Amino acid sequence: MVSQEDLAVRTLGPCRIDSPLAARLGERQTTQHSVVEEDRILFDDTISMVGGRGLPIDQLPSLEPGGPRKQIYFDPAKTRVGIVTCGGLCPGLNDVIRGLVLELSRHYGVRRIVGFRNGYRGFIPRYGEDVLDLTPEVVMDIDDEGGTILGTSRGEQDAEEVVDALERLGINILFVIGGDGTIRGAMDVVRVIGERGLKVAVVGIPKTIDNDIPYIDQSFGFQTAMAEATKSIHAASVEARSAPGGIGLVKLMGRHSGFIACYSTLAKDDADYVLIPEVPFALDGERGFLEHLRRRVEDRGHAVVVVAEGAGQEHIQGEEPGRDASGNIRFGDIGRLLRRLVVDHFDAHGTETNVRYFDPSYAIRSVPANPFDSAYCLRLAHAAVHAAMAGRTEVIVARRRRRFVHMPMPLAVSRRNHVDPMGDLWLSVLEATGQPVRFE
Amino acid sequence: MVSQEDLAVRTLGPCRIDSPLAARLGERQTTQHSVVEEDRILFDDTISMVGGRGLPIDQLPSLEPGGPRKQIYFDPAKTRVGIVTCGGLCPGLNDVIRGLVLELSRHYGVRRIVGFRNGYRGFIPRYGEDVLDLTPEVVMDIDDEGGTILGTSRGEQDAEEVVDALERLGINILFVIGGDGTIRGAMDVVRVIGERGLKVAVVGIPKTIDNDIPYIDQSFGFQTAMAEATKSIHAASVEARSAPGGIGLVKLMGRHSGFIACYSTLAKDDADYVLIPEVPFALDGERGFLEHLRRRVEDRGHAVVVVAEGAGQEHIQGEEPGRDASGNIRFGDIGRLLRRLVVDHFDAHGTETNVRYFDPSYAIRSVPANPFDSAYCLRLAHAAVHAAMAGRTEVIVARRRRRFVHMPMPLAVSRRNHVDPMGDLWLSVLEATGQPVRFE
């Protein structure tokens, strides 16, 4: 249960500087366009979930809304900003970078913005990465491309060294774009900043192509990724229908959460089976997946199977680990395991099969953001800049139930978002595929 | 202010038939997958908006959630269903039709589903339109195409005649897919049904490419339309940049609400000006639109202007009305008016210009739904079928703050959804274009 304490946002100090948006938009405008400080957004809106039904509404957990404030904490003329992107690629990274730089420079008048290269490595001298000066000219067209112009890498770096770099460069605001691990890294940075008594705001824009950050609407890039994934599902369907005993097997991203598998299945209603990490499944036996698949192929001549990469990990333990072309052991590749088991099972029963295997993950994550995500990234970036200029720190900006809000970093990493096996998304998947509720 | 009374949903009677989903999913599953009847979803979640802060939460206005019920009102074996699509095209119509038919037939076991052709005309004998039998086979691939296989037309028909047709064909459930006017027509049909003491459920799936149905998240097809619109904006930008004094002028849909203009501008950051119905603008004078545009073209060499079709209607009154190729008077074409006024203004000041005019509306509305909208339409259709089978009537299904809910038809037509000139969407547009807050 999330409490009001979990939702409290840290700030570096009181906001006493008039926002330059005032001058630009006109005094009257600023007043109107700014967030009303007293507004709060209920964390839950479903009455049975809220618990204590008799509770007055203003005692229920609520969130701080995002958006511009009339007064800000940082003086734009003296502010230096750093931006870093971490972890795997995700559509929209360049849109977020671009939105941050344009909003900071054009609307707040911040002049010095640098990008750190290749994730947290960019702070660490021994990697020898230069910082990249980010101006409106540099970023203007980067949203046409996928990837990130800053480069990225996985893994944390020593928080002390990161803060050393912030001090060395005189950074006042750090924007961190990354997932779960990246946000944990940012929390370490915040801790060191606090220990040193610095006034540096650290604001996160959560990135997860799997949509597994909790409490927020779909993460940026998710719709683009889902749309790309439908192409592989459709190609698998075309292949399956064109060959005797054709089976199209598509492995999609989703280490802990099967959102891409579910949504892309609903979008392109070609899949007969969807397997996700949240719903265990039996492989063997009369009511197991393999036999069900075999009977369907015998009935209809073909089938399409979508499997999230984190699904069925329980089946991998007992198996001989798969090997890649180089002979190296690779644990846990459920896609290749299924391919092998399907072929073996069909062979054992004398059922003809032609399995076509698709693993499109790099092709999905490297595309540019689609128009929805592009607009979404721009608005997220605007919200992040407003939060940072107002001195918020250890906070991510997010959209929850279509409102931009500030969410404390600890809450964002406290759990993962999952497909609810009892919820309407999974029910729609069951209805769309016609697969059994359980393979057991 | 919306009250609990406004949110009360009509039902034809108590639900006493076990849902066939029970048999399909297994008893235990049904229990788990069904909506908890007592759950309610708060209508508002912003505390300052909710008013009386001390009020207990269960006294605040709340909505009935959508989804399957354990018990239903209609016996699937005896149920006949009609579907009709009305008004202008919108991406996703075929997805909704398909979703309704598949859910009804596969999951509830309904056997007789017919489509009425060409909107409400399809009910009226004198138009001589046959009904179309809708089976899973007929609808299986229709989502690959834009438009509607049922055809559509504008305008209401006599509600008595519509109900005559329902009686003649023994229809128990009517699904109506259309906008504002269509929903009003459906309310008339509900009234006549009531007067005749019939037990026919009428459930709407709101369709509006302009996203102007109130109280709901984006309407289906909106993201597809917005994405298509970005292509015209980008083409206008390419044209404008390739010619001396180039101006790309794009008229987009949006009779009352400028959502497509705003979102497509944010997605493809090529526009210098966005004009929407919600924000009046002066044309003439030193701070008017025309002179601002002229100075920008002199500065940068080119500009892109996006105008929603309902913008600036106040400027059309005094003008000689435009004429179409057939010589008929057409009031209110703001796009062509702007084109003429821009050319005149630039000519008068001796500023070179090359205006390229884009009016892509048919090209936008006729495309198939993108993957997001496709999945969304499927889920809307699932929710509509669940609502109708449970005997709900005079209700639309909608997603509000990412939850599927039932909303009474009168509420859905009580006002329009608008871009809030003080809200964060319009603020982001102002920040993205850099245009002044007002032309005055």
Add this chain to the structure above:
Amino acid sequence: MVSQEDLAVRTLGPCRIDSPLAARLGERQTTQHSVVEEDRILFDDTISMVGGRGLPIDQLPSLEPGGPRKQIYFDPAKTRVGIVTCGGLCPGLNDVIRGLVLELSRHYGVRRIVGFRNGYRGFIPRYGEDVLDLTPEVVMDIDDEGGTILGTSRGEQDAEEVVDALERLGINILFVIGGDGTIRGAMDVVRVIGERGLKVAVVGIPKTIDNDIPYIDQSFGFQTAMAEATKSIHAASVEARSAPGGIGLVKLMGRHSGFIACYSTLAKDDADYVLIPEVPFALDGERGFLEHLRRRVEDRGHAVVVVAEGAGQEHIQGEEPGRDASGNIRFGDIGRLLRRLVVDHFDAHGTETNVRYFDPSYAIRSVPANPFDSAYCLRLAHAAVHAAMAGRTEVIVARRRRRFVHMPMPLAVSRRNHVDPMGDLWLSVLEATGQPVRFE
């Protein structure tokens, strides 16, 4: 009949400088990769066309092949190059510019390349256009965008002034990218160059979205344009099928030649009628177009009509000229004329109709080149650079029957390429649409 004289290519002088490709590729490679000087390509390959059947093959008209020469005329270290784009936009302009710059700089080592802005205006001082320095860095990503980074304009400029600019800037090679009129302009420039005794090569890359340059395979950008056009035809089909009496009317580019109309119709087999400039048609009467269309709509409920902008001009003379929204007379808009005549004709016969009119030309011509055209533009640019470095002048590079060749400019403007009403392309269109051979 084209004679060998028509095919003779002018050159500035003998090639005595070793191509730097030699050093780069290794001596042995250069030999192999270079064009064999003595090779010639037959102009015609159909025996009945070649005439005099007994003639020895080496007496028949033949073309000089394109490609790199072992020895070249210009010393790369001392060569200055200019590039200009003229006329309407066409997909691939930026690809050609990019290909020229990369090939010149990377492979020949030319260091000074400038772009003239906005067509031939860019040479004329009174327009005040600066030249743009073109380096590999500047052009590297321009192929991702449609349009031309140099800008363009229509119309010739005084050839003496153009050559003044060439002399002022010390230009040795001028690449001209444009259509019929642009090539004529280039021939004037060549004449003045000759009169002044300068050694400046002028090489053209023919650009025509209508594919009406004679004697060559499809012009660059044509396939991209044709593919874009199919989208409008398909949208028209969706609209037509969704409305009672629906007619989708699509005006496509093609002032003198109906290639885009024909190919896009074959590609997306949705059109019922194609009207092109090469095939006159009657409008009225029992066997005229209007009555044929009316009967088809009565039979099938809908129809799609594709009309090239230059079709049916004979019908416009006698008509009241159409008027645009500004009230200005615009002669010759066959699309709007047809729209009016169709409505009138259907009304007169009491046949219901809903005409949807599409005029996608700006949207078509501004898109980036598709992969085929992109590769084609690159290869054309390579061929153009090889030709110019070898001192060829008053020549265009072209692909004829899939071979890159040099073609004298006078031949390229001596006539237009047309759809042959007796040829297999038009026959396939007749077969695909099922329209009558003649409306008479």
Add this chain to the structure above:
Amino acid sequence: MVSQEDLAVRTLGPCRIDSPLAARLGERQTTQHSVVEEDRILFDDTISMVGGRGLPIDQLPSLEPGGPRKQIYFDPAKTRVGIVTCGGLCPGLNDVIRGLVLELSRHYGVRRIVGFRNGYRGFIPRYGEDVLDLTPEVVMDIDDEGGTILGTSRGEQDAEEVVDALERLGINILFVIGGDGTIRGAMDVVRVIGERGLKVAVVGIPKTIDNDIPYIDQSFGFQTAMAEATKSIHAASVEARSAPGGIGLVKLMGRHSGFIACYSTLAKDDADYVLIPEVPFALDGERGFLEHLRRRVEDRGHAVVVVAEGAGQEHIQGEEPGRDASGNIRFGDIGRLLRRLVVDHFDAHGTETNVRYFDPSYAIRSVPANPFDSAYCLRLAHAAVHAAMAGRTEVIVARRRRRFVHMPMPLAVSRRNHVDPMGDLWLSVLEATGQPVRFE
């Protein structure tokens, strides 16, 4: 050297039936639209290749043009037609099937057309495949989908059994859509037909996604495949640029011929290296591929490598064979071998690398034809129908230097089409990538 004998086309007998196209198009039209029987198209058009320079043109090898004849061999009212698709998927298969059926039924009035399922298996009773009746209604929209509605399989079947099926079903014309092996199979069928004294025409439409059928312009589907391949190259580039030491490695189709690798590289100029079967390369040593790649990554930080699946097979012999997920030995996977060798080489030199591997082949071959290929397939199908109705047999229809021609099957399988390592295509690739002429 191809002789006139190689180009002679077999025919079943004299054409004495008036083509029904005459009635449809009007007598005058038919005359004009038909092929002039005496016309011939020169096989070669390059003078140095033609050899004996003094030879009269009508003694040089020449081809029979495709197209409709005034008189035909088969009486449409009595003709039964069979269609079969064989081998791997290729964009455009459904377009060809559709074009054959529409032309046969609409324009010649043939009423009975059947499709054999799953390649040559469809003729063999023991597989139990029913034939599929092919009517205009069945095929009307199949071109919207990739794959083949007939299904396909690899491998020949016994020609005697195939001809048994033809006799059993009374087939007069068999259209065979497939590659090299399929055409050889068709030649066996022709032989048996001859031995039995039957009058059955066998006409092929050559299918090869690798573009390796000799003597013809690009095979159908090639441009679509090439365009799809560019997406993987670009994704590889985005991945490579976003990671430290990033290498994008893309394996493309091309068992014997590197056309897809070459054209897609030219189209999307992101690749630094292209490796094709026609150009051997050394891996090791100072001037070998691995070290060259390593130095480039050190210089620029990233690289993209495109490798055709048939490239570098000489390096696979000595290697430990790769294994697939099922543990079966799979020889010859150059992509995975390169991935391993690159990692090993970089590790040995202490150069950081992140290799992203792309193997998009199923995703490429299953897409629908693009507009160019769609129109091309339609025209090929028209030409095939004209050839068959005129009694041509053991012939393929093809486009050579942009003319539709008849080519004897034995010639079509006499060799493969290759990228010429001395030709302008490969030279443009070398210029575009900047890679060395040889790794040695």
